Amino acid sequence: MTWRFWMSRLALWFAVLVIFESASAASPEEMIAGGSRKVVKLYGAGGLRGLEAYQTGILVSAEGHIVTVMSTVLDSDEIDCVLDDGRRYRAKLAGVDPRRELAVITIAGEDLPFFALLESDRVAIGTRIFALSNLFGVAVGDERVSAQHGVVSAVVPLEARRGAYEAPYQGDVYVLDCTTNNPGSPGGALIDYRGQLIGMLGKELRSTASGIWLNYALPIDELARGYREILSGESQFVTTNTITAALDPVFLGIILVPDLLDKTPPFVESIIPNSTAAQACVQPDDLLIAVGGKAVASRTAVQGALGRLAEGDPVLLTVVRQGSIVDLDLGPLQKEESRQKLLPAP
Amino acid sequence: MLGMQRYFETIVSLARLGLCLLFAAPFLHATSQSADDLDAVLELQQRRSNTIRIASQTAVAIFAGEAGGGSGVLISPDGYALTNFHVVQPAGLAMKCGLSDGRVYDAILVGLDPTGDVSLIKLVGRTDFPFAELADSDLVEVGDFCFTAGNPFLLATDFQPSISAGIVSGTHRYQFPAGTILEYADCLQVDAAINPGNSGGALFDANGRVIGVNGRASFEKRGRVNVGVGYAISANQLRNFLGFLKSGQLIDHATLGATVATSADGRVVVSNILETCDAYRRGLRYDDEIVSLADRSVRTVNAFKNILGTLPAGWRVPLVYRRSGRRVEIVVRLVGVHATGELAAIVSGGDRPAENRSEPNREKSEEPQKSPPIHGTPPAAMLPESLRGLYEERSGFANHYYNAVERTRVADQIATRGMFKDHDGPWIFTGRLANDERFRIELSNTSGIIDLPTGTTKVDATGDLDANLSPPGSGGMLAALLLWRRLLREGPVTLGRTTYWGTIPLSQAALGRPAQPLLADVLEASVAAVECRFTVDQQGGVMGVELWPSSDADPCEVRFIKPFSNDLPEMPQIIEVQHGNERFGVFHVESAVLGIMDADTKNGSVENTLDGDPRVGSGGDL
Numbered sequence: 001m002t003w004r005f006w007m008s009r010l011a012l013w014f015a016v017l018v019i020f021e022s023a024s025a026a027s028p029e030e031m032i033a034g035g036s037r038k039v040v041k042l043y044g045a046g047g048l049r050g051l052e053a054y055q056t057g058i059l060v061s062a063e064g065h066i067v068t069v070m071s072t073v074l075d076s077d078e079i080d081c082v083l084d085d086g087r088r089y090r091a092k093l094a095g096v097d098p099r100r101e102l103a104v105i106t107i108a109g110e111d112l113p114f115f116a117l118l119e120s121d122r123v124a125i126g127t128r129i130f131a132l133s134n135l136f137g138v139a140v141g142d143e144r145v146s147a148q149h150g151v152v153s154a155v156v157p158l159e160a161r162r163g164a165y166e167a168p169y170q171g172d173v174y175v176l177d178c179t180t181n182n183p184g185s186p187g188g189a190l191i192d193y194r195g196q197l198i199g200m201l202g203k204e205l206r207s208t209a210s211g212i213w214l215n216y217a218l219p220i221d222e223l224a225r226g227y228r229e230i231l232s233g234e235s236q237f238v239t240t241n242t243i244t245a246a247l248d249p250v251f252l253g254i255i256l257v258p259d260l261l262d263k264t265p266p267f268v269e270s271i272i273p274n275s276t277a278a279q280a281c282v283q284p285d286d287l288l289i290a291v292g293g294k295a296v297a298s299r300t301a302v303q304g305a306l307g308r309l310a311e312g313d314p315v316l317l318t319v320v321r322q323g324s325i326v327d328l329d330l331g332p333l334q335k336e337e338s339r340q341k342l343l344p345a346p
Numbered sequence: 347m348l349g350m351q352r353y354f355e356t357i358v359s360l361a362r363l364g365l366c367l368l369f370a371a372p373f374l375h376a377t378s379q380s381a382d383d384l385d386a387v388l389e390l391q392q393r394r395s396n397t398i399r400i401a402s403q404t405a406v407a408i409f410a411g412e413a414g415g416g417s418g419v420l421i422s423p424d425g426y427a428l429t430n431f432h433v434v435q436p437a438g439l440a441m442k443c444g445l446s447d448g449r450v451y452d453a454i455l456v457g458l459d460p461t462g463d464v465s466l467i468k469l470v471g472r473t474d475f476p477f478a479e480l481a482d483s484d485l486v487e488v489g490d491f492c493f494t495a496g497n498p499f500l501l502a503t504d505f506q507p508s509i510s511a512g513i514v515s516g517t518h519r520y521q522f523p524a525g526t527i528l529e530y531a532d533c534l535q536v537d538a539a540i541n542p543g544n545s546g547g548a549l550f551d552a553n554g555r556v557i558g559v560n561g562r563a564s565f566e567k568r569g570r571v572n573v574g575v576g577y578a579i580s581a582n583q584l585r586n587f588l589g590f591l592k593s594g595q596l597i598d599h600a601t602l603g604a605t606v607a608t609s610a611d612g613r614v615v616v617s618n619i620l621e622t623c624d625a626y627r628r629g630l631r632y633d634d635e636i637v638s639l640a641d642r643s644v645r646t647v648n649a650f651k652n653i654l655g656t657l658p659a660g661w662r663v664p665l666v667y668r669r670s671g672r673r674v675e676i677v678v679r680l681v682g683v684h685a686t687g688e689l690a691a692i693v694s695g696g697d698r699p700a701e702n703r704s705e706p707n708r709e710k711s712e713e714p715q716k717s718p719p720i721h722g723t724p725p726a727a728m729l730p731e732s733l734r735g736l737y738e739e740r741s742g743f744a745n746h747y748y749n750a751v752e753r754t755r756v757a758d759q760i761a762t763r764g765m766f767k768d769h770d771g772p773w774i775f776t777g778r779l780a781n782d783e784r785f786r787i788e789l790s791n792t793s794g795i796i797d798l799p800t801g802t803t804k805v806d807a808t809g810d811l812d813a814n815l816s817p818p819g820s821g822g823m824l825a826a827l828l829l830w831r832r833l834l835r836e837g838p839v840t841l842g843r844t845t846y847w848g849t850i851p852l853s854q855a856a857l858g859r860p861a862q863p864l865l866a867d868v869l870e871a872s873v874a875a876v877e878c879r880f881t882v883d884q885q886g887g888v889m890g891v892e893l894w895p896s897s898d899a900d901p902c903e904v905r906f907i908k909p910f911s912n913d914l915p916e917m918p919q920i921i922e923v924q925h926g927n928e929r930f931g932v933f934h935v936e937s938a939v940l941g942i943m944d945a946d947t948k949n950g951s952v953e954n955t956l957d958g959d960p961r962v963g964s965g966g967d968l
Contacts, residue, residue: 028489028513029487029488029489029490031489032488032489033487033489036488086646088612135564135574135575136564136566138535138564138575139516139519140646140648141645141646141648141649142646143516143518143648144516144517145516146515146516147488147513148537149513179537179572179573179574179575181573182566182574182575183566213568
């Protein structure tokens with residue numbers, strides 16, 4: 001055994017000691033209190049059968065970036081965000097990562113507490129955790145979100161569904177032994193016994209295999225990667241709010257569902273036979289999630305995104321079809337005068 | 347908190363232990379360190395087992411035959427146990443209760459708080475029941491270790507309670523009334539499993555003290571099984587209501603007589619106020635901003651409801667409001683939420699909470715299914731042998747028998763402070779007012795007379811007292827003092843229609859705080875056309891009298907301050923009289939002479955003077 005070997009062990013041992021000494025300085029009550037200050041209650045669209053109008057978010061920057069799950073709650077121009085101390089802000093959607101069903105919203109607040117979102121290592125099975133979330137909407141105003149305790153029971157790929165649709169994210173998740181699958185919990189923070197953020201509670205999903213409701217969280221590395229990609233535009237699903245001239249996709253042969261809501265999701269109602277869309281195999285019930293790589297959350301957004309294309313630009317549509325994401329190429333955007341004059345069937 | 351801290355330290359210790367073993371070879375001292383840690387862990391484990399074992403002895407498994415059952419917790423050696431209203435409601439007057447000693451005890455209903463979903467029962471057959479203490483639930487923090495001992499799914503057929511452990515998930519939660527009535531205000535939220543059947547059982551802290559009574563859970567898509575979200579009625583709310591529960595009454599919750607709403611700029615403001623309520627008479631008006639209630643700050647409507655929901659009707663609490671930037675402090679008397687007879691109708695099943703009603707936050711409360719009403723179902727004659735004589739029916743009461751028990755207890759306590767029975771002659775008090783002018787009060791069997799710098803007034807003690815509220819402006823000071831003399835001389839039973847009313851905080855600082863045992867007993871008497879309430883402290887000292895000539899007017903409030911110590915019988919040193927917003931006067935007593943109409947001399951008396959030297963002798967006049 002060399003001197004160097006023992007010295008390295010010694011150094012490691014002290015490092016470990018320091019970590020645990022510093023960890024034991026804070027009580028779990030303090031860690032929950034500290035963590036909860038960085039968790040927000042979100043209120044948006046919904047409130048109908050089985051669709052809650054509230055969820056949870058995690059503050060991840062001093063500039064007011066919040067990570068949460070991509071859901072119908074965010075399908076509103078009026079997303080309200082309430083901090084632990086009762087401060088209330090109107091939040092704006094900054095971007096989404098449809099594959100991880102992750103969204104980033106922003107608030108214009110000052111002196112915001114936040115978790116540093118780093119692509120840290122995953123925690124081991126058996127790690128004790130606290131889950132902090134806006135479950136059942138029981139906390140309002142300056143009331144603190146709910147804390148639950150549990151253990152990471154497994155780290156496995158997510159095989160889950162919502163209704164008949166398979167969840168798009170199929171990477172690893174932490175399976176938890178506590179019931180975190182409750183209304184309002186999605187977007188909640190998973191912290192360890194040192195108070196570090198280790199994951200985010202996922203959407204309310206059932207196991208594809210057994211049909212039981214899954215208690216799980218997106219691990220920190222996936223969360224951080226998704227966040228970084230949304231902010232850098234790498235995910236190419238960043239929304240922009242500047243709409244030029246709206247262009248309805250009917251000229252491509254796509255009839256969207258009627259525009260009934262504030263943000264009607266852009267589902268394809270029907271396809272005009274022999275149209276460009278029909279040739280490119282766009283199908284009824286497809287959900288358009290991106291046009292030319294830009295995320296589209298509503299019918300209006302689809303029209304806006306098409307309107308921004310120049311003649312000759314490729315018309316690339318991304319749709320969700322039976323739980324899978326499908327990219328479709330509809331060829332270059334034709335000149336206005338040469339576009340097919342298509343009318344929907346009566 | 348301590349428990350969770352230790353629990354946490356254990357985890358860290360275990361982690362360190364593992365690492366120590368890993369690095370054991372080069373560092374011998376690490377091995378001894380790990381041994382210490384292991385001992386600490388084992389000791390902690392042992393302590394927790396002991397705490398749970400001791401707490402389990404206080405758990406009550408309540409069986410109500412076909413009507414179901416639930417849980418309860420013993421809180422006194424003579425068998426008082428807390429449970430939920432919704433557990434007792436289907437059970438009726440009498441219950442079979444199993445304890446962890448394997449024995450079954452008969453229990454009788456004592457008091458009901460339907461709005462708070464609480465009821466008090468009494469197990470009979472022992473005077474040495476194991477019991478748990480109520481903790482100060484305001485000291486509970488999110489993250490604290492907690493556990494329950496109860497009878498989920500009625501599994502405890504051998505009466506051994508099921509234990510579930512977890513952490514406190516939230517404090518000061520407000521849960522909307524389920525159906526029409528059961529409201530959980532300022533409750534504790536826990537992730538320890540609370541399932542149907544856990545209702546009425548205790549939520550314990552790491553030291554085995556009761557921080558709440560479980561009774562409700564959030565259910566949603568999985569049916570009526572726990573999803574990590576249960577609620578417990580806080581120990582501090584229970585403490586506020588305990589005296590009322592022991593009074594055998596159907597207890598009502600409080601309203602301010604005003605509703606509040608959040609204004610556009612986020613303040614909590616009065617949105618509606620009844621002109622007949624006490625708060626209005628104290629000066630509260632529409633659009634005033636509520637700053638605090640009962641010394642707790644009000645920042646949301648939920649917070650307001652939380653505070654109000656833990657307070658019994660009839661309590662007076664401080665309220666701070668702001669109007670045009672000016673901060674005003676008042677003390678308001680809370681009134682009952684329900685009209686006369688309304689609670690009785692609810693209890694007897696006339697107005698049953700709706701089943702599975704969707705709540706604003708999609709809650710479904712844990713409530714009994716269709717159940718028989720309490721009143722009329724098991725007539726007293728059908729009670730088991732052991733419970734005979736422990737029930738007395740009276741309108742407005744769950745069980746009037748226990749009211750008489752409490753009334754007797756308080757009367758006995760008053761009697762320990764001095765025997766006034768023989769002092770049937772005039773009681774004469776002389777002294778100085780705040781402005782140093784002199785006063786003289788004479789109370790006798792026939793009249794009350796007061797000499798003040800402003801003149802002399804007299805009240806006939808033999809007739810109705812509501813017609814003469816002398817001296818003017820006092821609201822009935824002489825009448826109140828005459829009734830006080832009668833209470834001390836005759837005791838509560840012959841005074842009039844006297845009941846044990848419940849408890850009130852003796853000082854405002856005592857609100858919900860167990861640290862200071864300052865809840866005082868209150869006797870209520872309907873006598874000589876007036877209503878009056880006597881406040882009696884833990885030592886049997888009568889601390890005050892409130893007299894109402896009518897229910898919607900301000901009472902005359904008489905407070906006795908600093909009674910003479912060590913002297914029997916005791917007389918007050920200072921008498922304060924308040925009427926509405928006005929302080930009528932502060933009377934500094936320099937001499938108190940309690941006359942005795944002796945058959946021979948007619949002039950025997952006991953005199954107390956300020957120096958505390960009691961003299962028994964003749965010559966009562968000053």
